[in-house]
Structures are given as structure tokens and as C-alpha cells.
Amino acid sequence: MALDSSGSAISNSGPVVTAPIAKRVPSERVHHGDVFVDEYEWLRDKKDPEVIAYLEAENAYTEAQTEKLRPLREKIYDEIKARTQETDLSLPTRMGDYWYFSRTFEGKQHGVACRCPIADKDDWNPPELAAGVEIPGEEVLLDANELAEGYDFFALGAYSLTDAGDMLAYSVDTEGDERFTLRIKDLRTGELLPEEISGIAHGATWSLDGTHIFYQTVDDAWRADSVWRHRIGTDRSADVRVFHEPDAAFSVGIGATHSKRFLVIGVSSKITTEEWILEADNPEGDFRVILPRREGVEYGTEHAVIGGEDKLLILHNDVVDGVKAVNSVLAVAPLHDPADMTVLIPHRDDVRLESIDAFSDKLVLGYRREALPRVAVWPLTSEGFGELKDIDFDLALFSAGLSSNPEWEQPMLRIGVTSFITPTQVFDYLPETGEMILRKEQVVLGGYKAEDYVQQRDWAVAADGTRVPISLVRRKDAPAGAKPTLLYGYGSYEAAMDPYFSVPRLSLLDRGMVFAVAHVRGGGEMGRLWYDNGKMLSKKNTFTDFISVAQHLVDTGVTAPDRLVADGGSAGGLLMGAVANMAPELFSGILTSVPFVDPLTSILDPSLPLTVTEWDEWGNPLADKEVYDYMKTYAPYENVVAQDYPAILAITGLNDTRVLYVEPAKWVAKLRATKTGHSQVLLKTEMTAGHGGVSGRYEKWKEIAFEWAWLLDTVGLADA
Numbered sequence: 156m157a158l159d160s161s162g163s164a165i166s167n168s169g170p171v172v173t174a175p176i177a178k179r180v181p182s183e184r185v186h187h188g189d190v191f192v193d194e195y196e197w198l199r200d201k202k203d204p205e206v207i208a209y210l211e212a213e214n215a216y217t218e219a220q221t222e223k224l225r226p227l228r229e230k231i232y233d234e235i236k237a238r239t240q241e242t243d244l245s246l247p248t249r250m251g252d253y254w255y256f257s258r259t260f261e262g263k264q265h266g267v268a269c270r271c272p273i274a275d276k277d278d279w280n281p282p283e284l285a286a287g288v289e290i291p292g293e294e295v296l297l298d299a300n301e302l303a304e305g306y307d308f309f310a311l312g313a314y315s316l317t318d319a320g321d322m323l324a325y326s327v328d329t330e331g332d333e334r335f336t337l338r339i340k341d342l343r344t345g346e347l348l349p350e351e352i353s354g355i356a357h358g359a360t361w362s363l364d365g366t367h368i369f370y371q372t373v374d375d376a377w378r379a380d381s382v383w384r385h386r387i388g389t390d391r392s393a394d395v396r397v398f399h400e401p402d403a404a405f406s407v408g409i410g411a412t413h414s415k416r417f418l419v420i421g422v423s424s425k426i427t428t429e430e431w432i433l434e435a436d437n438p439e440g441d442f443r444v445i446l447p448r449r450e451g452v453e454y455g456t457e458h459a460v461i462g463g464e465d466k467l468l469i470l471h472n473d474v475v476d477g478v479k480a481v482n483s484v485l486a487v488a489p490l491h492d493p494a495d496m497t498v499l500i501p502h503r504d505d506v507r508l509e510s511i512d513a514f515s516d517k518l519v520l521g522y523r524r525e526a527l528p529r530v531a532v533w534p535l536t537s538e539g540f541g542e543l544k545d546i547d548f549d550l551a552l553f554s555a556g557l558s559s560n561p562e563w564e565q566p567m568l569r570i571g572v573t574s575f576i577t578p579t580q581v582f583d584y585l586p587e588t589g590e591m592i593l594r595k596e597q598v599v600l601g602g603y604k605a606e607d608y609v610q611q612r613d614w615a616v617a618a619d620g621t622r623v624p625i626s627l628v629r630r631k632d633a634p635a636g637a638k639p640t641l642l643y644g645y646g647s648y649e650a651a652m653d654p655y656f657s658v659p660r661l662s663l664l665d666r667g668m669v670f671a672v673a674h675v676r677g678g679g680e681m682g683r684l685w686y687d688n689g690k691m692l693s694k695k696n697t698f699t700d701f702i703s704v705a706q707h708l709v710d711t712g713v714t715a716p717d718r719l720v721a722d723g724g725s726a727g728g729l730l731m732g733a734v735a736n737m738a739p740e741l742f743s744g745i746l747t748s749v750p751f752v753d754p755l756t757s758i759l760d761p762s763l764p765l766t767v768t769e770w771d772e773w774g775n776p777l778a779d780k781e782v783y784d785y786m787k788t789y790a791p792y793e794n795v796v797a798q799d800y801p802a803i804l805a806i807t808g809l810n811d812t813r814v815l816y817v818e819p820a821k822w823v824a825k826l827r828a829t830k831t832g833h834s835q836v837l838l839k840t841e842m843t844a845g846h847g848g849v850s851g852r853y854e855k856w857k858e859i860a861f862e863w864a865w866l867l868d869t870v871g872l873a874d875a
Contacts, residue, residue, distance in 0.1 A: 177824035195821040224864040231860040246595040264851030265299035307843035312357030317365035331810035331845025362438035377764035403767035412458040425771030459513035483508040554653040575628035615707035639870035640714035646677035646697035647726035649686035675700035724748035732791025744869035753818040799832035808844035
């Protein structure tokens with residue numbers, strides 16, 4: 156039980172009619188001669204029963220204040236459920252001698268991984284599967300529902316098959332803290348092997364012959380710092396650490412080239428990368444560096460066979476002809492002399508090269524132009540290269556990319572496309588003819604028609620004159636005039652908020668809401684400079700861009716402040732906290748999940764998870780007074796003041812290792828003690844969840860319904 160400032164007890168049982176008031180315990184944070192008095196840092200100790208009591212009191216208050224919305228929550232949940240084909244099968248993907256697919260069953264939280272045999276080696280037409288129809292030779296490989304039984308939280312990490320298809324490595328997290336336990340299943344017998352490797356990161360990669368598996372471990376700051384080799388059938392104590400990264404700014408990972416001929420260790424900070432390579436059929440050999448790291452240079456490699464010779468394709472942002480290739484170039488080099496590069500696709504200011512995938516007879520380029528992700532196919536010939544062809548989807552807004560294509564030699568490409576109004580479609584693209592064969596489209600029950608909705612691109616002008624793209628979607632028959640609007644934003648890590656279809660979103664659109672995305676600087680929508688101009692000492696551009704988009708939507712009559720809600724999570728929660736302080740008058744509500752609202756406290760503490768790796772994103776306020784002073788001007792927690800704030804709903808997870816629960820807990824406590832006006836500030840802590848929230852699809856739908864009901868009530872649509 157926590158105490159308020161007067162020493163009165165906060166009850167966390169029975170009806171809760173008054174908001175919890177967290178006690179104040181002043182503690183000083185001193186850096187660069189600046190003293191900040193933090194009155195709520197005591198909430199950091201989640202082992203303290205008083206902290207848990209406070210969080211539970213907040214949960215009880217939130218539940219009491221939203222109890223009136225329970226019928227609406229249940230209705231929205233029922234709508235999501237009714238629009239979803241609960242018993243369904245995924246599109247089969249060929250790998251080796253099998254078609255792999257997954258099943259979902261009505262009433263089951265998690266998926267079931269299955270496979271069935273191919274008809275023959277030329278069988279590239281996926282079998283047409285239907286629920287309730289027997290599939291000859293079907294095997295159940297992994298039933299996540301069985302694995303999740305008895306746990307409040309469950310997440311599957313690794314899911315990796317040997318090249319022969321006889322062994323499956325998988326890992327699970329049952330706490331939400333993203334530390335996984337690896338198990339290996341013999342698919343020939345259905346038995347689990349005795350080895351059990353716990354406390355590791357989520358991935359796992361096999362050697363070509365299936366005799367060894369490679370995995371990563373993390374340090375005390377949750378940074379993946381080591382790669383280990385495990386020989387099947389041996390004790391973990393015999394595992395060999397094949398790579399260790401001592402620099403706390405870098406994390407490591409391991410994977411294989413698409414050709415399956417090489418294993419690759421990737422080492423990366425936010426601005427620098429390095430890769431190490433080893434023949435996959437020599438798992439006990441030594442990895443060798445491809446190109447030694449140089450600060451500020453990022454590269455990624457892929458093995459290709461071009462004109463009968465082994466080559467490395469290298470996507471990099473190094474200097475070319477005296478100019479920094481900020482949006483990256485694609486180069487090719489001999490396998491054993493990676494520094495001898497020839498540029499294949501030069502740098503362009505308006506095109507961001509993002510990925511390259513090699514097949515036996517073609518390359519696939521993922522790139523971004525005009526704030527949209529796109530795909531191009533480049534045939535390989537006996538002499539070298541054919542004609543590079545873009546794939547057109549004839550949509551105003553869309554997201555397109557490679558789907559699952561595990562085979563090195565295959566006559567087609569599996570490509571996925573979606574939009575705000577287009578349920579996900581998966582095509583087989585035939586490069587020789589350009590034909591697109593629709594193999595599967597996401598089923599949306601209840602009579603959904605894409606033509607009932609409209610998506611469009613708009614542009615706002617930021618304070619410095621920069622044009623900021625906006626994506627908008629609504630029903631065509633939405634009433635004229637200012638409409639209730641949900642404005643989403645993120646704006647960090649070069650992450651692009653691309654168009655995607657959402658079944659739950661229909662419950663908002665069909666009630667007359669507009670959904671908008673502000674593609675602010677700090678994200679990756681408009682190329683690398685778009686990201687660079689929204690980080691470090693330019694971070695405030697992210698916040699002012701979002702405010703400019705909100706003001707634009709008001710000025711153009713799309714919405715009005717009394718019916719506009721802002722939404723963002725994680726680093727997008729930092730955005731939410733900043734705009735709440737900077738422009739509270741523009742919003743009627745702010746919805747945020749796992750919000751990064753106390754960034755300065757976190758980034759100042761290198762012992763916290765992932766802090767050091769973040770210094771390339773935000774700057775290092777521990778060493779640099781300019782960074783400290785700049786971050787302090789925008790950090791949401793430090794800048795809460797006595798003013799009217801919008802209604803706020805913050806959701807967090809007690810076991811989150813990326814954004815600790817204490818950040819929103821402190822923020823809400825300070826808001827409630829400081830703000831003026833009568834707006835409501837609510838905190839909901841999932842006591843068994845991590846950064847990704849609750850687990851299981853039905854639980855996630857309930858969480859969405861909870862958020863949507865609060866949102867609709869905030870904009871006056873609870874009875875719509």
C-alpha cells in the first residue's frame with residue numbers, strides 16, 4: 156500500500172473513486188552542475204511491495220474510471236472477433252521436401268506450425284488448404300498453445316529448421332523479459348533432445364549439416380554481446396563462444412546467407428556495422444571479418460553467384476567518389492576481396508536502398524521512394540545482369556516486400572502487399588513473364604469492401620519549411636466537416652510507419668473516425684537524412700513536425716482539437732510526452748503504450764538495459780553537457796508543468812526491459828500532482844507482460860478494445 160503526500164493510505168481494494176497520489180521522496184540527480192530533484196524515483200524498485208501496491212492502486216483506479224466503457228469494450232472485442240477468420244491456415248511455403256504452413260483455431264490464443272510433403276521436385280504450386288479438410292501427410296511440428304499452457308505470458312522466439320528438415324530449434328519466453336530458453340526437437344521421432352539452453356537472446360542458426368547450432372547471449376544490460384556454438388548432443392558446458400563484442404555500443408547477431416553456404420555474424424551500433432563470415436559446412440572453423448568497422452559506415456552483405464563466380468553484394472553508405480552515400484549504394488566484390496568493390500546501383504538523393512536478396516538466377520532489391528517501400532527484380536544472366544524491373548501495385552499508398560522465400564533455386568518470388576484499405580495479399584511473381592498470381596488474401600468477415608474506404612497522402616509544412624508527409628484513411632461516406640481523428644506518430648531509429656491493413660482499426664473507421672499517420676523526421680520514410688534530421692541535437696524536429704501535422708489537420712478542416720487524439724508507443728511515447736507538454740491545446744487525448752517519457756534519467760545510467768547502445772541515437776548526456784542541456788529541454792518527465800493537459804491513457808508492462816515500467820509510472824504521478832484542469836490521467840500496468848504487451852491474440856484484442864473504448868469516449872463517439 157502506497158502513501159499519499161499527507162500520509163493517507165491509498166486503497167487498492169474496493170471501489171476506487173479518487174486518483175492515487177504517489178508519495179514524494181526527493182532524490183537528487185546531479186550532472187554537469189545541474190541539480191534535478193526527482194520525487195518519484197522510488198517507484199523504480201519493483202521488488203518493493205509498496206511500489207507494487209501503488210501500481211495495483213493505479214490499475215484499480217483505471218478500471219473504476221473506465222468501468223462505464225465495459226459494454227463498449229465488449230462490443231469492440233466482439234467486432235474484432237467477428238471480422239477475423241479464427242480457424243485459418245497460412246499460405247504454404249516450400250522449403251526442401253515440404254510445404255510449411257501454420258494453423259489457427261477458434262478459441263486458441265496461439266498458432267500451430269505444420270508441414271506436408273511436396274508432390275515432386277517440380278512442385279511449386281502451393282496446395283490449396285482449407286479448414287476441416289484432411290491434408291495428406293500433415294505433421295504438427297510445434298503447437299504454441301501447448302507450450303503456453305500454465306503461463307500468464309508466452310512468446311515464441313527462434314523457430315529454425317535444419318537444411319535437411321529433420322530438426323527444429325525453437326525458443327520461448329514466459330516472463331516477457333525477452334530472455335529465451337532454447338529447445339531442440341527431433342522431427343523424425345517427435346522427441347525433444349535433452350539439451351535446454353536458457354537465458355539467451357531470441358535467435359538460433361543451424362550449420363549446414365545440422366550438427367551445430369549458433370545462438371546469442373546477453374550481458375547484464377540486455378545487450379546481445381556473444382555468439383556461441385553448440386554441438387547437438389553435448390552439454391551446454393562444452394559450448395564454444397565464437398565471438399564476443401566488448402564495446403557496449405554494439406550488439407551481435409548471427410544468420411545465414413540465402414544461398415545457405417555461409418554463416419554471417421553481424422555487429423552493429425546505431426551508426427556502424429561490421430560482418431564476419433564462415434563457410435556453413437565448416438561450423439568449427441574461424442569466422443573472418445568481411446570489412447573492418449569504421450565509425451559511421453554501415454554495410455550489409457549477401458552472397459551471390461554472378462557469371463558463374465562467387466561474389467559478395469554489399470549495400471553500404473560509405474563515401475563514393477568523394478561523396479557520402481547517405482541513402483546507400485549497391486556494390487559487388489569478389490568473395491575473397493570485399494574491399495575491391497564495383498558500384499552497381501549509385502546513390503540517389505530521392506531513393507533509399509534498404510535490402511538486397513540473392514537467388515540463383517535473380518536479385519531482389521528493396522528500396523524506398525516517395526515515402527513508400529518498393530520492390531525491384533534484377534535477373535541474372537550467364538554474362539551478368541539483365542534489366543532491373545520495378546513491380547507496380549497500382550495503389551496510391553501501399554507497403555510491398557518479399558514474403559517467405561527460403562529456397563535458393565525457385566522459379567517464382569513470393570511477394571506481399573498491403574495498404575490501409577487492402578487486406579494483406581500474397582502473390583507469386585513470375586520474373587520471366589511479369590505475371591502476378593494471387594495465392595492468398597487476408598480474409599475479413601462481415602462484408603468488408605475496400606471501395607467503402609479511401610486512403611490518401613497529404614503534406615504539412617513544418618516550422619522550418621520542411622514538407623512532412625501524412626497518410627490518411629477514412630470511410631468514403633464519413634460526414635463532412637471536422638471529424639474525430641486518431642493521429643499516430645513514431646519518429647525514431649529510422650523506423651518507417653508504412654501503410655498496413657488492420658482489422659481492429661475498422662471499429663474506429665466505421666464509427667466515423669479518421670486515422671492519420673504523421674511521417675515525422677526521425678523515421679525512415681523519406682530517406683536517411685530524414686532520420687538524421689530527427690535525432691541527436693535535431694530531435695526536436697520530431698516533435699515540431701508532429702505538432703505541425705496536427706495543426707494542418709485542424710486548419711484544413713479534417714478535425715478539431717476537441718476531437719483529435721494523439722497516439723504513439725515506446726520511442727513514439729517520447730513523442731507523445733513531448734507534444735503533451737508543448738501543445739496540449741491541440742489534443743483532446745493522448746494514448747501511449749510503453750512510453751519512453753523519462754529518457755534523460757535512462758540515458759544517463761549506463762547500467763540500465765540498452766542505454767549505451769542508445770547514445771548514437773540521442774547523444775551521450777553523461778559525457779556531453781550540450782546533449783544533457785538539449786535533452787533536458789524536451790524530456791517529458793522533466794518538463795511537466797502546471798497547465799491543462801489532454802486526457803491521457805498510458806499502458807506499460809512490469810517486465811519490460813526496453814522501456815522500464817517506472818518511466819510512465821513516474822510521469823503519471825508527476826502529471827497528476829502538477830497539472831491544472833480536470834482532464835483524467837490513467838495508468839494501466841500489465842503485471843505479467845513486457846515491451847510487446849500481453850500475449851495471445853484474444854488477450855491482445857481485449858487490450859485493443861480497452862484502448863479503442865477509451866479513445867472513442869474521449870472524442871465523444873462512445874455511443875456511436
